[in-house]
Amino acid sequence: MDPNPGSFGQPRRPEASAARRIIGLVSTLVPELDRDDWRREWDAEILHDLARRLALGENRAAAHRALWRRALASLPDALWLRRRRAPQETPTMRQDIRFAFRAAVRRPGASLVLILTLALGIGATTSIFSVVDAVMLRPAPFPDAGRLAELLTHFRTVGFVSQSLDPEVARFWGQQEQLFDRVEPYTFETVHLTGTVVPRRVLSGLVSPGLLSLLGAKPLQGRLFTDDDVRDGAEVALIGEDLWRSALGGSPDVVGTGVRLDDRLVTVVGVLPRTFRFPAGTELLQPLRPDDVADGSYSAVVHLASTVAPSLAQSEVDAIAERMNGEQPRDEPGWNVKLRLLGSGNAPGNAKSGVWTLAGAVLCVLLIACANAANLLMVQATGRRREMAIKAALGARRSRLIRQLLTESLVLTGIAGTLGVLLAWWSLQGIVGLMPREMTLVTYTSIALDGRVLLFALLLTGLTGLTFSIGPAIRYSRQGTRLAGPEGGTMAPRARRDARNVLVVVEFALSTMLLVGAGLLINSFARLARVDVGVEVDRLLSVHPLLPPQRYPDAARARAVNEQFLERLRALPGVEAVTYSHGPPPHPSIVFGTVLEAEGQPPLPPGRVVIPVMSADTNYFSTLGIPIRLGRGFATTDVGAESNPVVIDPDLAERLWGSANPVGQRFRLDPESEWRTVIGVADDVKLIGPDDRSMNLGYYVPGSLDSRGAPTFILRAKGDPASLLAPVRQVARELDPDIPLENLSTWKAMFAETTLRPRFVLTLMSVLAGVALLLAAVGIYGVMAYVVSMRTQEIGVRMALGARVGEIRWGVLRDAFVLVGLGAAIGLMASVALGGWLRSQLFGVMPGDPLTLAAVTASLAVVAGIAAYIPARRASRVSPMRALRYE
Amino acid sequence: VSPPVLVWVPYIDIELAVSRQPRLTYPTGIVLVAIVNNYRYGFDIIDATGLGAGTVYPILRRLEEAGLVRSAWEAARTAVDRPPRRYYRVNASGAAMARDALQRYPGIAGLVGDSRRGAPAPA
16 A cells, blocks of 8 residues: 555544544554554545535535444444454564463473473572572671671680670770770570470570660560669560560560569560571570679670771771780780671671582572573574564564564563572472571571562573573564575574583583582581491480579589489489480580690690580490590599599590500690699590581590589480480479470480581582583483484485484484583583582592592483483484475 | 465464455455446445445455555545545456456446446446
8 A cells, every 4th residue: 555645634624523533533443553544544535425415415414414324334444454453463462472372382391391490590599599698698687787796805816706705805895985886785694484384495685775776676565675674673574576476375465474584583575576686596685784794704796986987997996906905915815806797797607608609509500590591492493483484474573573582481481480489489498497507596687588689580580581582583583584494594503503502511511510519518428427426326315404593502402403313314214324424425515725735745836725525424435335445434533633634535645645645644725724634545536526627636524413514414225215205304394394404315316416517508409419410401402302303304314325223323422422521521620620619518528539520420421311312312213204304 | 366375384373374365255246346447435435336334444455455456545636625535446366356256246237337437337
């Protein structure tokens, strides 16, 4: 048609306006593309008709009625055009989405793989990054967190940082107003919560009222502490939401009720929400009084003065400490303090390394997922080149094709995203459940699905989807794309093949790295599990009764109840022996020293000396099954002996005296402490669990029930120690129902707990490595299947010319192995280079462990072989006749 | 008239694979013959054939889409004092189809005369 741009200006016959208004109204039904044309035609017809009728002398009213009828007849015309044109000219979003679903369903395998690939990427990334974020990156959720810091004692010579401050030191820093405008002290104490269903030991924070306001605490119910509480010495407490719900049944009118803490009646004045977690690990808060501060050490949160830049605060602190130490020389710890800024990540170092490993691994998985998605989309788009060309030839406009491909990838990404979010949410529950307490306790916030991370993963995958579907769409929708030839298109086929190959190589390199990481962790965990901890853990059970000090104020009463408890435990059927110890493994007490020194020898170079020390009853070694290598175990006469008799472990003996016999020798931990006489050497015990690299030295002192501190009772069972759990609880209840029992557990379970962190990292790493391998396998399968389908014709010709099935298969497999081999080689080199990162997570394995590397290479080869074999077999089954007709 | 070609191509949405010839119904035949006989715009054809506007226009559209009829806007300079009209005319295959119509429905010839002669006339 030839739309004439001529305009006809103002309507010349206003009489026709009614009919023309109808035309105008009806024209809105006409597809936009035809609308102007359509309206001009009808307008012209109406005006002509009116003119003709009036010229023929027709009655004006009759002429108008006729025009009305005619104008109304435009309705079927408009509707016809609308129906006719709608599907092509005004495609709606709904139609696009319908097409997209249809296109996805038409290739169920490819669509499913794409969706699962992206969903796994999004799900894994989001959940693990949420953990990383909560544990390490997110600033503590306090107002003005950037200017808040914890004040820590820094033992310079031993390089040790302690959370507790000497009161004098704290007072000194509290006066440095040019640095800190607020210093709010707090400390911890363990209290016995009684009167509830099960008596419990609860970690209570003693905080100044100012600390709560500084940290912006907002109670769920009731109020915070006031200065009046402190001044009047009111027995008040704030309870945490979790304790309120679990121990106090979450009753809505808890404020104003009393709870018993260490036999004191304390009034609950408020409930703190779960989101407020300070000091970490506390379930209950009590006001800190000035006399609490005077005796005993405490910690402090400081608010930096506005003139101090947070990044420079530490150096200012150091300068002042330097000056003070110079003016008035002091022994350690001196004035040295370290600031731990609350505004930056807050997890301690040992928890961090595991989480970083996981973060790196999950990033690899996300990259693999994206590479896979890109690969699949490119293969798919190439496969649909013909479809695009035909649509274009039939008049589909380019924008229309691009729009449709875009919608398709958005639909797929959308489904994948939804699935990914579900997966993330679900897997986060699992991860948090698996997380060892030490990781969850240090966070000031609860771990929840992080919206920003989710958005990032969705955007990344969405962008991948769009990039790799728009590219081909633009290319294949170009005018003049021909139908002929399987590799028609403007990008050189070689370049496209190379792009796909690079993606596969990258995928395999990344999954090799993950597999090596997981392999090393599995290897080291297996070694960890095989470690002989030196005691017969399978037979032992321990229980730590905590006598409430208010009920047992003097040593005599405590001793009496402990002796009674010991007798009754011995009388239990199924018990072979009972002993006790203060601070037994796997949570031994620790002594600090500065210089380890054997008598008659020059002291070892000064440094941090942290040595586990445990008390041992006379039958301790026999009950736990620890052989005495040299000398003897303890006798009752050793308790309180002048000579300070100790039994040491072989590592300490070796450190101090080498191979010489240590029995009868003396040593001490720093120049001020007394000499200790070695009476025996007990066999090596892994005191803090199988991985005791940091604390392999240790010694025992003779124990008695008179010793300070509560003993832990250790039972050796005739059979399964777990069967003794209930009888032990019963014995304790009969003795005093208000005694909380700590650590009532089999040793097997306690030692298993010490490997929780490596197991946590290992489990997630294995899952991630498995996912990575699966994705990489899908990637190589996709590429090989595509190559085979593109080469069907060639393969058919070769078969017709007499090529053998084996040759064809081998040809395909060889191509696959070249890519996999290249990827694996790069991955192996990279993992050896990056192995140092993993070193702190490993036990007994070096990052370049050849066995692990070989195992990873073998498993890669097997998986890649299987993935490539399917298309290889398809290739070898090509019928020459069909192949020659193909495309 | 070329026979309808059934194109089957994998993965082609049926909506896009449209290439249909209008069926030669009686009203289609009348409209075609009317155009051949120089009734060249919508209401003219309606008046000449006695068919309703709701019938004639869709037929015109369909014929145009099938490439049997072409339309063109009247040049602005010939349309003095009135809006330019849209004129329809048949091309070669349209004329062939009109002959088909006259063979199949001979009565049409008497219904639609040549507008220039002002009286019905055999084609």
